[in-house]
Amino acid sequence: MAKKPDGAIAAHSASSKQKVETKTKAMQVVTLKDLRKAAKQTQEDLAAALGVGQDTISRLEKRSDMLLSTLQHYVESVGGKLELVATFPNRPPVIIDRLAQEKPSQEKNPPHGVVSRGDRNRS
Numbered sequence: 001m002a003k004k005p006d007g008a009i010a011a012h013s014a015s016s017k018q019k020v021e022t023k024t025k026a027m028q029v030v031t032l033k034d035l036r037k038a039a040k041q042t043q044e045d046l047a048a049a050l051g052v053g054q055d056t057i058s059r060l061e062k063r064s065d066m067l068l069s070t071l072q073h074y075v076e077s078v079g080g081k082l083e084l085v086a087t088f089p090n091r092p093p094v095i096i097d098r099l100a101q102e103k104p105s106q107e108k109n110p111p112h113g114v115v116s117r118g119d120r121n122r123s
Contacts, residue, residue, distance in 0.1 A: 032061045032074060039078035049077045068099065 030038075036046055036057075043057040050057070050073060060066065060074060072082040084096040 035075065035078050035080065036061070041078060046074070046077055050074070 036043070041049075043054045043061075047054045047057045060070065068082070068084070075082040084099075085093050086096055087093040
């Protein structure tokens with residue numbers, strides 16, 4: 001199997017970094033309210049789409065902190081897609097694809113000293 005020369009890899013990384021930087025420079029800072037208005041939706045429209053009350057949308061639009069899943073649902077409801085990009089000083093930006101791994105399967109034999117609910121009454 002042929003390997004790419006180091007120069008080609010560096011050029012590819014530089015090209016990818018430049019694309020992300022170009023995108024981020026072209027981006028503008030907007031509020032959730034701005035996104036909703038750009039989508040020509042009212043708080044009532046968005047509330048119906050998310051299955052919540054209008055007052056919930058009003059509070060969401062005023063928050064400075066929320067769960068990423070809440071933000072993702074909001075953005076998708078106004079027709080967008082949420083992407084999380086992490087930037088670092090000495091390496092190219094990366095898009096974070098998944099925040100959590102799949103749930104681990106239930107262990108048949110818990111670690112020593114851990115008693116499962118079903119085993120409590122067996123002693």
